[in-house]
Amino acid sequence: MKQLKHALAAASLSALAMAAGSAHAQESKTLILGVSAPMSGAAATWGLGQEWTAKQAAKEINDAGGVKIGGTTYKFEVRAYDNKYNAAEGTKVAQNIVNRDKSRYVVGSIGTAPILALQSLTERNGVILFTSAWGKTVKGPQKPYTLTQSNTPFEILAPLYDYVKAKHPAIKTVAMLNPNDATGKETEPVAQKAWEKLGVKVVSVNWYERGTTQFQPIAQKLAAVKPDAIDLGVTPPADAGVVFRELSVLGWNGVKVQPVGTGAAQLVEIGGKAADGVYMGFSGDYEGAQATAKQRELNEGMKKAIGESLNPLQLAPYDSVYALKAGMEAANSIEPADIVKALPTIVFETSYGKTAFGGAQTYGSPQQMLIPIMITQIQDGKLVEVERVVPQELQQRLAKSN
Incomplete structure:
Protein backbone atom coordinates (compact mmCIF):
# COMPACT_ATOMS: atom_id res chain seq x y z
CA MET A 1 0.00 0.00 0.00
CA LYS A 2 2.82 2.32 0.92
CA GLN A 3 4.47 1.60 -2.42
CA LEU A 4 1.19 2.28 -4.23
CA LYS A 5 0.87 5.67 -2.51
CA HIS A 6 4.42 6.54 -3.52
CA ALA A 7 3.71 5.46 -7.09
CA LEU A 8 0.52 7.52 -7.24
CA ALA A 9 2.27 10.53 -5.75
CA ALA A 10 5.09 10.19 -8.26
CA ALA A 11 2.57 9.85 -11.09
CA SER A 12 0.72 12.94 -9.88
CA LEU A 13 3.92 14.94 -9.74
CA SER A 14 4.87 13.72 -13.19
CA ALA A 15 1.46 14.68 -14.57
CA LEU A 16 1.72 18.11 -12.99
CA ALA A 17 5.18 18.58 -14.44
CA MET A 18 3.96 17.53 -17.87
CA ALA A 19 0.96 19.85 -17.64
CA ALA A 20 3.19 22.71 -16.56
CA GLY A 21 5.59 21.94 -19.38
CA SER A 22 2.73 21.76 -21.86
CA ALA A 23 1.31 25.05 -20.63
CA HIS A 24 4.73 26.63 -20.88
CA ALA A 25 5.21 25.28 -24.41
CA GLN A 26 1.86 26.72 -25.42
CA GLU A 27 2.40 30.11 -23.76
CA THR A 152 15.80 56.44 -50.39
CA PRO A 153 16.98 59.19 -52.75
CA PHE A 154 20.54 58.17 -51.86
CA GLU A 155 19.93 54.81 -53.55
CA ILE A 156 17.55 56.07 -56.27
CA LEU A 157 18.86 59.34 -57.71
CA ALA A 158 22.06 58.28 -59.49
CA PRO A 159 20.56 55.24 -61.32
CA LEU A 160 17.42 57.21 -62.25
CA TYR A 161 19.26 60.27 -63.59
CA ASP A 162 21.71 58.03 -65.46
CA TYR A 163 18.79 56.37 -67.22
CA VAL A 164 17.00 59.65 -68.02
CA LYS A 165 20.18 61.27 -69.36
CA ALA A 166 20.90 58.21 -71.53
CA LYS A 167 17.38 58.40 -72.99
CA HIS A 168 17.52 62.20 -73.44
CA PRO A 169 21.17 63.06 -74.13
CA ALA A 170 20.24 66.61 -75.21
CA ILE A 171 19.33 67.61 -71.64
CA LYS A 172 21.60 70.47 -70.54
CA THR A 173 19.56 72.23 -67.83
CA VAL A 174 17.16 71.26 -65.04
CA ALA A 175 14.91 73.18 -62.62
CA MET A 176 14.15 71.61 -59.24
CA LEU A 177 11.22 71.75 -56.81
CA ASN A 178 11.04 70.21 -53.32
CA PRO A 179 8.89 70.54 -50.20
CA ASN A 180 10.42 72.98 -47.73
CA ASP A 181 11.05 70.47 -44.95
CA ALA A 182 13.76 68.17 -43.63
CA THR A 183 13.20 65.59 -46.37
CA GLY A 184 13.40 68.15 -49.16
CA LYS A 185 16.38 69.96 -47.66
CA GLU A 186 18.42 66.76 -47.38
CA THR A 187 17.48 65.49 -50.85
CA GLU A 188 18.10 68.66 -52.88
CA PRO A 189 21.92 68.86 -52.55
CA VAL A 190 22.28 65.15 -53.38
CA ALA A 191 20.09 65.59 -56.47
CA GLN A 192 21.97 68.69 -57.57
CA LYS A 193 25.31 66.90 -57.29
CA ALA A 194 23.98 63.89 -59.23
CA TRP A 195 22.67 66.07 -62.09
CA GLU A 196 25.89 68.09 -62.28
CA LYS A 197 27.95 64.89 -62.40
CA LEU A 198 26.09 64.11 -65.65
CA GLY A 199 26.87 67.54 -67.07
CA VAL A 200 23.36 68.91 -66.46
CA LYS A 201 23.26 72.42 -64.99
CA VAL A 202 20.75 73.15 -62.21
CA VAL A 203 19.32 76.53 -63.25
CA SER A 204 16.68 76.96 -60.56
CA VAL A 205 16.09 75.54 -57.06
CA ASN A 206 12.58 76.06 -55.66
CA TRP A 207 10.66 75.22 -52.47
CA TYR A 208 7.04 75.02 -51.37
CA GLU A 209 5.24 74.37 -48.09
CA ARG A 210 3.42 71.06 -47.62
CA GLY A 211 -0.31 71.74 -47.68
CA THR A 212 0.01 74.26 -50.53
CA THR A 213 -2.94 74.14 -52.94
CA GLN A 214 -2.07 76.98 -55.33
CA PHE A 215 0.70 75.75 -57.62
CA GLN A 216 0.27 78.12 -60.57
CA PRO A 217 2.83 80.68 -59.28
CA ILE A 218 5.29 77.84 -58.62
CA ALA A 219 4.78 76.42 -62.11
CA GLN A 220 5.31 79.87 -63.63
CA LYS A 221 8.59 80.20 -61.74
CA LEU A 222 9.77 76.79 -62.96
CA ALA A 223 8.81 77.42 -66.58
CA ALA A 224 10.30 80.92 -66.61
CA VAL A 225 13.89 79.61 -66.74
CA LYS A 226 13.02 77.37 -69.73
CA PRO A 227 14.75 74.23 -68.43
CA ASP A 228 15.20 71.11 -70.54
CA ALA A 229 13.98 69.05 -67.57
CA ILE A 230 12.03 69.63 -64.37
CA ASP A 231 12.78 67.50 -61.29
CA LEU A 232 10.10 67.46 -58.58
CA GLY A 233 12.30 65.73 -56.00
CA VAL A 234 10.35 64.38 -53.04
CA THR A 235 7.07 66.06 -54.01
CA PRO A 236 4.11 63.67 -53.33
CA PRO A 237 2.08 62.41 -56.33
CA ALA A 238 -1.00 64.57 -55.64
CA ASP A 239 1.06 67.78 -55.61
CA ALA A 240 3.17 66.65 -58.57
CA GLY A 241 0.04 66.08 -60.65
CA VAL A 242 -1.06 69.68 -60.11
CA VAL A 243 2.42 71.05 -60.92
CA PHE A 244 2.71 69.11 -64.19
CA ARG A 245 -0.82 70.14 -65.17
CA GLU A 246 -0.03 73.82 -64.57
CA LEU A 247 3.24 73.48 -66.51
CA SER A 248 1.31 72.00 -69.44
CA VAL A 249 -1.10 74.96 -69.41
CA LEU A 250 1.93 77.26 -69.59
CA GLY A 251 3.17 75.38 -72.66
CA TRP A 252 6.24 73.81 -71.07
CA ASN A 253 6.83 70.31 -72.47
CA GLY A 254 10.30 69.16 -71.46
CA VAL A 255 11.54 66.03 -69.68
CA LYS A 256 9.55 65.38 -66.49
CA VAL A 257 11.18 63.66 -63.50
CA GLN A 258 9.66 62.77 -60.14
CA PRO A 259 12.39 60.72 -58.40
CA VAL A 260 10.23 59.52 -55.54
CA GLY A 261 7.00 59.29 -57.51
CA THR A 262 5.29 56.34 -55.87
CA GLY A 263 2.63 55.45 -58.42
CA ALA A 264 0.64 56.49 -61.46
CA ALA A 265 -2.91 56.55 -60.07
CA GLN A 266 -2.93 59.92 -58.28
CA LEU A 267 -0.50 61.50 -60.72
CA VAL A 268 -2.64 60.58 -63.75
CA GLU A 269 -5.94 61.33 -62.00
CA ILE A 270 -4.83 64.86 -61.12
CA GLY A 271 -2.32 65.63 -63.87
CA GLY A 272 -4.23 64.01 -66.73
CA LYS A 273 -2.32 63.94 -70.00
CA ALA A 274 0.33 66.19 -68.44
CA ALA A 275 1.47 63.16 -66.41
CA ASP A 276 2.45 61.23 -69.53
CA GLY A 277 6.19 60.76 -69.88
CA VAL A 278 7.02 61.32 -66.20
CA TYR A 279 10.03 59.27 -65.04
CA MET A 280 9.95 57.89 -61.49
CA GLY A 281 12.40 55.98 -59.32
CA PHE A 282 10.26 55.01 -56.38
CA SER A 283 7.36 53.35 -58.09
CA GLY A 284 7.05 49.76 -59.19
CA ASP A 285 4.99 47.55 -61.43
CA TYR A 286 3.77 44.93 -58.98
CA GLU A 287 1.60 43.10 -61.49
CA GLY A 288 4.16 42.84 -64.28
CA ALA A 289 6.54 40.06 -65.26
CA PRO A 372 15.96 46.65 -56.36
CA ILE A 373 15.67 50.19 -57.73
CA MET A 374 12.72 50.22 -60.12
CA ILE A 375 12.76 52.91 -62.79
CA THR A 376 9.31 53.53 -64.24
CA GLN A 377 7.59 55.88 -66.67
CA ILE A 378 3.97 56.85 -67.23
CA GLN A 379 3.07 55.92 -70.79
CA ASP A 380 -0.46 56.58 -72.10
CA GLY A 381 -1.72 56.93 -68.54
CA LYS A 382 -0.22 53.64 -67.37
CA LEU A 383 2.82 52.82 -65.27
CA VAL A 384 5.53 50.95 -67.16
CA GLU A 385 8.69 49.57 -65.54
CA VAL A 386 11.53 50.43 -67.92
CA GLU A 387 14.56 49.33 -65.89
CA ARG A 388 15.34 47.38 -62.70
CA VAL A 389 18.67 47.81 -60.95
CA VAL A 390 19.70 45.23 -58.32
CA PRO A 391 22.22 46.75 -55.87
CA GLN A 392 25.71 45.35 -56.40
CA GLU A 393 26.13 44.85 -52.64
CA LEU A 394 23.05 42.61 -52.59
CA GLN A 395 24.36 40.57 -55.51
CA GLN A 396 27.59 40.01 -53.58
CA ARG A 397 25.79 39.04 -50.36
CA LEU A 398 23.54 36.55 -52.15
CA ALA A 399 26.51 35.01 -53.97
CA LYS A 400 28.27 34.45 -50.63
CA SER A 401 25.18 32.89 -49.04
CA ASN A 402 24.73 30.32 -51.83
Missing part, protein backbone atom coordinates in the same frame (compact mmCIF):
# COMPACT_ATOMS: atom_id res chain seq x y z
CA SER A 28 1.49 32.88 -26.18
CA LYS A 29 2.16 36.60 -25.95
CA THR A 30 1.32 39.58 -28.16
CA LEU A 31 3.91 42.08 -29.37
CA ILE A 32 2.66 45.48 -30.51
CA LEU A 33 4.11 46.82 -33.77
CA GLY A 34 3.75 50.57 -34.33
CA VAL A 35 3.28 52.56 -37.55
CA SER A 36 3.79 56.35 -37.76
CA ALA A 37 2.76 57.71 -41.16
CA PRO A 38 0.61 60.40 -42.83
CA MET A 39 -2.98 59.18 -43.14
CA SER A 40 -4.50 62.50 -44.13
CA GLY A 41 -3.52 65.21 -46.63
CA ALA A 42 -1.65 64.80 -49.93
CA ALA A 43 0.39 61.82 -48.70
CA ALA A 44 -2.53 59.95 -47.06
CA THR A 45 -2.40 56.94 -49.40
CA TRP A 46 1.20 56.31 -48.33
CA GLY A 47 0.26 55.93 -44.65
CA LEU A 48 -2.98 54.04 -45.24
CA GLY A 49 -1.08 51.67 -47.50
CA GLN A 50 1.64 51.12 -44.89
CA GLU A 51 -0.96 50.26 -42.27
CA TRP A 52 -2.57 47.74 -44.63
CA THR A 53 0.65 45.94 -45.64
CA ALA A 54 1.92 45.80 -42.04
CA LYS A 55 -1.35 44.17 -40.96
CA GLN A 56 -1.19 41.73 -43.88
CA ALA A 57 2.30 40.56 -42.86
CA ALA A 58 1.29 40.28 -39.20
CA LYS A 59 -1.80 38.24 -40.12
CA GLU A 60 0.23 35.87 -42.31
CA ILE A 61 2.78 35.28 -39.55
CA ASN A 62 0.10 34.89 -36.86
CA ASP A 63 -1.92 32.47 -39.01
CA ALA A 64 1.23 30.41 -39.61
CA GLY A 65 1.74 29.99 -35.86
CA GLY A 66 3.54 33.19 -34.89
CA VAL A 67 7.19 33.57 -33.91
CA LYS A 68 8.50 30.88 -31.57
CA ILE A 69 11.33 31.89 -29.24
CA GLY A 70 12.21 29.39 -26.53
CA GLY A 71 8.98 28.06 -25.09
CA THR A 72 6.91 31.10 -26.02
CA THR A 73 4.92 31.83 -29.16
CA TYR A 74 4.65 35.50 -30.05
CA LYS A 75 1.85 37.01 -32.14
CA PHE A 76 1.96 40.46 -33.74
CA GLU A 77 -0.58 43.28 -33.37
CA VAL A 78 -0.23 46.40 -35.56
CA ARG A 79 -1.28 49.84 -34.30
CA ALA A 80 -1.04 52.72 -36.79
CA TYR A 81 -1.18 56.48 -36.16
CA ASP A 82 -1.45 59.57 -38.40
CA ASN A 83 1.66 61.78 -38.05
CA LYS A 84 0.27 64.29 -40.61
CA TYR A 85 3.80 64.55 -42.08
CA ASN A 86 4.93 67.12 -39.49
CA ALA A 87 7.09 67.17 -36.38
CA ALA A 88 4.37 68.27 -33.93
CA GLU A 89 2.04 65.40 -34.79
CA GLY A 90 5.04 63.08 -35.05
CA THR A 91 5.85 63.84 -31.42
CA LYS A 92 2.30 62.93 -30.32
CA VAL A 93 2.45 59.69 -32.29
CA ALA A 94 5.82 58.86 -30.75
CA GLN A 95 4.35 59.24 -27.26
CA ASN A 96 1.46 56.94 -28.21
CA ILE A 97 3.67 54.20 -29.64
CA VAL A 98 6.56 54.20 -27.17
CA ASN A 99 5.05 55.42 -23.90
CA ARG A 100 1.37 54.43 -24.09
CA ASP A 101 1.48 51.23 -26.18
CA LYS A 102 4.89 50.22 -24.79
CA SER A 103 5.84 49.00 -28.26
CA ARG A 104 9.47 48.05 -28.80
CA TYR A 105 9.16 47.76 -32.59
CA VAL A 106 8.07 50.37 -35.14
CA VAL A 107 7.62 48.59 -38.49
CA GLY A 108 6.50 51.52 -40.64
CA SER A 109 7.24 55.24 -40.59
CA ILE A 110 7.24 58.03 -43.16
CA GLY A 111 8.46 61.65 -43.15
CA THR A 112 11.85 62.86 -41.96
CA ALA A 113 10.46 65.56 -39.61
CA PRO A 114 7.96 63.33 -37.73
CA ILE A 115 10.40 60.44 -37.73
CA LEU A 116 13.15 62.51 -36.12
CA ALA A 117 10.64 63.28 -33.35
CA LEU A 118 9.87 59.57 -33.00
CA GLN A 119 13.52 58.59 -33.19
CA SER A 120 14.46 60.72 -30.19
CA LEU A 121 12.33 58.31 -28.15
CA THR A 122 13.09 55.05 -29.95
CA GLU A 123 16.86 55.37 -29.73
CA ARG A 124 16.77 56.47 -26.10
CA ASN A 125 14.47 53.60 -25.13
CA GLY A 126 16.08 50.90 -27.27
CA VAL A 127 13.09 50.57 -29.62
CA ILE A 128 13.65 49.24 -33.15
CA LEU A 129 12.57 51.76 -35.78
CA PHE A 130 12.03 50.61 -39.36
CA THR A 131 11.58 53.73 -41.44
CA SER A 132 10.93 54.84 -45.00
CA ALA A 133 12.07 58.38 -44.14
CA TRP A 134 14.35 59.65 -46.89
CA GLY A 135 16.64 61.85 -44.81
CA LYS A 136 20.24 60.68 -44.59
CA THR A 137 20.55 61.81 -40.97
CA VAL A 138 17.97 59.27 -39.75
CA LYS A 139 20.51 56.46 -39.57
CA GLY A 140 24.15 55.78 -38.87
CA PRO A 141 26.40 54.36 -36.12
CA GLN A 142 24.99 56.78 -33.54
CA LYS A 143 21.45 55.50 -34.22
CA PRO A 144 21.85 51.72 -33.98
CA TYR A 145 18.14 50.93 -33.52
CA THR A 146 17.08 52.57 -36.81
CA LEU A 147 16.79 50.62 -40.07
CA THR A 148 15.50 51.65 -43.50
CA GLN A 149 13.40 49.07 -45.31
CA SER A 150 12.86 50.91 -48.60
CA ASN A 151 15.09 52.77 -51.02
CA GLN A 290 9.27 41.06 -62.77
CA ALA A 291 6.95 41.13 -59.74
CA THR A 292 6.91 38.14 -57.40
CA ALA A 293 3.74 36.12 -56.80
CA LYS A 294 3.46 37.64 -53.31
CA GLN A 295 3.76 41.17 -54.71
CA ARG A 296 1.02 40.49 -57.26
CA GLU A 297 -1.20 39.23 -54.45
CA LEU A 298 -0.49 42.30 -52.31
CA ASN A 299 -1.05 44.59 -55.30
CA GLU A 300 -4.55 43.19 -55.82
CA GLY A 301 -5.27 43.54 -52.11
CA MET A 302 -4.06 47.15 -52.09
CA LYS A 303 -6.35 48.05 -55.00
CA LYS A 304 -9.34 46.73 -53.06
CA ALA A 305 -8.23 48.35 -49.80
CA ILE A 306 -7.40 51.91 -50.88
CA GLY A 307 -8.24 52.06 -54.57
CA GLU A 308 -4.78 52.26 -56.10
CA SER A 309 -1.90 50.00 -57.03
CA LEU A 310 0.80 49.04 -54.55
CA ASN A 311 3.96 51.17 -54.41
CA PRO A 312 7.35 50.56 -52.73
CA LEU A 313 6.65 52.98 -49.89
CA GLN A 314 3.46 51.15 -48.98
CA LEU A 315 5.10 47.75 -49.39
CA ALA A 316 7.97 48.58 -47.00
CA PRO A 317 6.29 47.60 -43.68
CA TYR A 318 5.36 44.20 -45.09
CA ASP A 319 9.06 43.50 -45.58
CA SER A 320 10.07 45.00 -42.23
CA VAL A 321 7.64 42.74 -40.34
CA TYR A 322 9.27 39.73 -42.00
CA ALA A 323 12.74 41.16 -41.32
CA LEU A 324 11.78 41.57 -37.66
CA LYS A 325 10.62 37.95 -37.52
CA ALA A 326 13.88 36.78 -39.13
CA GLY A 327 15.93 38.90 -36.72
CA MET A 328 14.11 37.50 -33.70
CA GLU A 329 14.65 33.94 -34.88
CA ALA A 330 18.32 34.54 -35.71
CA ALA A 331 18.93 36.12 -32.30
CA ASN A 332 16.62 33.65 -30.52
CA SER A 333 15.39 36.70 -28.66
CA ILE A 334 12.72 39.42 -28.76
CA GLU A 335 15.12 41.96 -27.24
CA PRO A 336 15.72 44.86 -29.68
CA ALA A 337 19.45 45.00 -28.82
CA ASP A 338 19.88 41.35 -29.81
CA ILE A 339 17.78 41.72 -32.96
CA VAL A 340 19.70 44.70 -34.37
CA LYS A 341 22.96 42.82 -33.84
CA ALA A 342 21.66 39.79 -35.72
CA LEU A 343 19.97 41.50 -38.68
CA PRO A 344 23.09 42.69 -40.58
CA THR A 345 24.53 39.16 -40.45
CA ILE A 346 21.66 37.31 -42.13
CA VAL A 347 19.99 36.89 -45.51
CA PHE A 348 16.20 36.74 -45.14
CA GLU A 349 13.01 36.48 -47.17
CA THR A 350 10.93 39.50 -48.21
CA SER A 351 8.28 40.19 -50.85
CA TYR A 352 11.16 40.69 -53.32
CA GLY A 353 12.76 37.37 -52.43
CA LYS A 354 16.00 37.03 -50.48
CA THR A 355 17.66 40.22 -49.27
CA ALA A 356 19.97 41.59 -46.56
CA PHE A 357 20.96 44.80 -44.81
CA GLY A 358 23.87 46.87 -46.14
CA GLY A 359 24.74 50.46 -47.01
CA ALA A 360 27.67 50.89 -44.62
CA GLN A 361 29.60 52.83 -47.28
CA THR A 362 26.83 55.46 -47.43
CA TYR A 363 25.62 55.55 -43.83
CA GLY A 364 28.56 54.28 -41.78
CA SER A 365 26.80 51.08 -40.73
CA PRO A 366 24.66 48.39 -42.46
CA GLN A 367 21.17 49.78 -41.82
CA GLN A 368 19.72 49.91 -45.36
CA MET A 369 17.60 47.03 -46.67
CA LEU A 370 19.03 46.12 -50.07
CA ILE A 371 16.19 45.94 -52.60
